[in-house]
Amino acid sequence: xxxxxxxxxxxxxxxxxxxxxxxxxxxxxxxxxxxxxxxxxxxxxxxxxxxxxxxxxxxxxxxxxxxxxxxxxxxxxxxxxxxxxxxxxxxxxxxxxxxxxxxxxxxxxxxxxxxxxxxxxxxxxxxxxxxxxxxxxxxxxxxxxxxxxxxxxxxxxxxxxxxxxxxxxxxxxxxxxxxxxxxxxxxxxxxxxxxxxxxxxxxxx
Numbered sequence: 001x002x003x004x005x006x007x008x009x010x011x012x013x014x015x016x017x018x019x020x021x022x023x024x025x026x027x028x029x030x031x032x033x034x035x036x037x038x039x040x041x042x043x044x045x046x047x048x049x050x051x052x053x054x055x056x057x058x059x060x061x062x063x064x065x066x067x068x069x070x071x072x073x074x075x076x077x078x079x080x081x082x083x084x085x086x087x088x089x090x091x092x093x094x095x096x097x098x099x100x101x102x103x104x105x106x107x108x109x110x111x112x113x114x115x116x117x118x119x120x121x122x123x124x125x126x127x128x129x130x131x132x133x134x135x136x137x138x139x140x141x142x143x144x145x146x147x148x149x150x151x152x153x154x155x156x157x158x159x160x161x162x163x164x165x166x167x168x169x170x171x172x173x174x175x176x177x178x179x180x181x182x183x184x185x186x187x188x189x190x191x192x193x194x195x196x197x198x199x200x201x202x203x204x205x
Contacts, residue, residue, distance in 0.1 A: 003060040006128060007069075010056050013099060013133050014071040015046045017140070020098035021148075022074040025091045030080035038074045046071040068135065085155070092151030099137040103130045107198035131204070134194045138187060142179060145172040 019041065022033030033039055038046070047053070051070035059068060081087030106126040113123045143153035145168055154165050168175065179187070192203040 003057070005125065006060050006132070007053070007056045009125075009129050009132050010069050011043060011047065011052050011071070012041075013102065013129070013136055014052065014069060015041060015043060016098050016102060017095040017136060018046055018071045018074040020094040021091050022076065024094040025074075025076035025081065025087075028087045028090065029082040030076050030078075032077045032080065033074045036075055046074075048072045068139070089152045089155035092148040092155075093141075095148050096137040096141050099133040099140075103133040103137070103194075103198055106130050106133075107200075110199045110201065127199070127201075130199055131191070131195055134191050134198070138191050138194070139179075142187075143168070144175045144179065145169050147176075 019039060022039050025032065026034050026039065043052075048071055053069075056069035076091060078084075078088050078091075081091070083090070106129045109118060109126045110123055110130065113126070140147050141149040141152070143149040150168060150172075157164060189203075195201070196203045
């Protein structure tokens with residue numbers, strides 16, 4: 001049952017993440033996601049069989065305590081954005097920002113649940129929601145393509161550092177594998193500290 005809850009929370013969290021990209025792009029003048037019917041909370045429009053079901057299920061069953069996944073990316077056309085200088089960075093940062101907002105909302109529920117009479121089981125679910133959304137936000141802000149952090153980084157980089165973008169775009173697959181298999185030792189303490197800060201609970205790791 002816990003595995004089902006974890007997967008359901010993850011799926012809705014990545015859907016919110018992707019919709020946020022589309023909404024910010026739409027607000028900045030690009031209707032691509034809206035025309036594609038992707039500005040909806042209907043999971044059918046967003047679920048990627050591999051990233052939304054198979055991978056999360058296998059990770060949940062592995063017993064490692066780490067669960068991750070993704071939805072179908074929401075399409076957008078950067079050339080339609082009114083703000084060509086910062087538009088791509090804003091669209092890229094929107095997904096992580098939405099996950100952090102979800103984490104903060106449910107973190108407040110955890111902090112003040114006893115005062116407003118929220119039942120223990122819902123607090124436990126809220127803990128999972130906060131943790132998964134923090135994980136999604138932190139992971140996606142890593143500045144490696146195709147993660148959102150790379151869009152923010154490339155928008156901030158002066159042209160003379162264009163070679164950094166070329167390097168990351170050429171070797172991204174190796175860098176992603178490095179993050180997945182080795183960099184979690186650095187990432188997990190960050191996630192734990194954010195979790196503790198938002199919820200008021202003790203760090204998890």
